[in-house]
Amino acid sequence: MKLYEFAPTRSIRVRWTLQELGVEFEAIQVNLGAGEHRRPEFLKINPAGKLPVLVDGDLVLTESVAIVLYLAEKYPEKGLLPTAPGERAKVNQWLLFAATELEQPLWRIARHKFLYPEDKRLPGDIALAGQDFKAMAEVLAKHMEQRQFVVGDRVTVADFVMAYTLDWANEAHLLDDFPTLLAYTERMYARPHAAPRISQAFASLKA
Structure with missing residues (x-):
């Protein structure tokens, strides 16, 4: 898994979830201050030009809340989502x-x-x-x-x-x-x- 992030943003939510899950991931910094989120190579990943983005195989997922829900559902044994x-x-x-x-x-x-x-x-x-x-x-x-x-x-x-x-x-x-x-x-x-x-x-x- 790859996490495209910028330290102070809502990327923190996803990083936190990954760390609680104990899942290995590659962190890729996208410097908003330097405008890296507007570069063509990043816009191919997320046309909205926003962070975070999680790439898991062929799945490219944006929106921090959607990402943390996906991660919790992918690893149900970790108990980060209730079953009821x-x-x-x-x-x-x-x-x-x-x-x-x-x-x-x-x-x-x-x-x-x-x-x-x-x-x-x-x-x-x-x-x-x-x-x-x-x-x-x-x-x-x-x-x-x-x-x-x-x-x-x-x-x-x-x-x-x-x-x-x-x-x-x-x-x-x-x-x-x-x-x-x-x-x-x-x-x-x-x-x-x-x-x-x-x-x-x-x-x-x-x-």
Whole structure:
């Protein structure tokens, strides 16, 4: 297997899953800052020009949530997905919650702070996106009370996706009012096979 990645991005979710599974893979860095994601050879792999990408034989898979689900299903003996339909549906529910309710406002903040040209940025949308995130973080915080993991009594791929998303929010200083979510994030990143945190990933680019 090959993982096309760039350290601070959602590639972290896939790397984390692979490390928890103990699966050998070849890591291929695609430097977004240098524009390597727009090179013709990479666009042949993913025409969207985005990361991560997993190549497993003839299968080329994009979208981090789809990739972690594929990996969990490929190695069912590792137990990163529940076998009961209801529990598996709950994993899907929280994966989608992370990707839509939490990640989208984080993307809005990033776009208007860093990614859009300065004349396209809307400072007011940063505050609105922060409010949207916190409203949904409150829902997650209530769910996580008295829980170690997002679903059930053992780790699943929902935890890797959620922990990365919360680490992203913490980088944006949006978790200060959510000690339950901060503690959960710290627990997850303390796992022996956890991926680097976003701050560590950025630091590695400067090393």
